Amino acid sequence: MNPLHPKKLLHSKWTKVNVTQKLKHFSVIKVSKDEDQNVTECIIRAEMNAQEFSINWRDLKDNRQWLQGWK
Numbered sequence: 001m002n003p004l005h006p007k008k009l010l011h012s013k014w015t016k017v018n019v020t021q022k023l024k025h026f027s028v029i030k031v032s033k034d035e036d037q038n039v040t041e042c043i044i045r046a047e048m049n050a051q052e053f054s055i056n057w058r059d060l061k062d063n064r065q066w067l068q069g070w071k
Helices: 057-061
Strands: 013-020 023-033 039-046 052-055 066-068
Touching (some): 052 057, 057 066
Antiparallel strands (some): 013 023, 023 039
């Protein structure tokens, strides 16, 4: 389990364990929250081609899918 707090999510860097379409390194570029400060949307950007994806931020905690930082 990757330690992760929603307040530290924005601008964090991640490496995808199972590389697809040669996209490996990502950065969190947008985090949307509701009125109770719960994360409602997390947008990551691939560093290779600037393609953006919406993901569930809790998936980043799974070290079988994501590694913290760029490896």
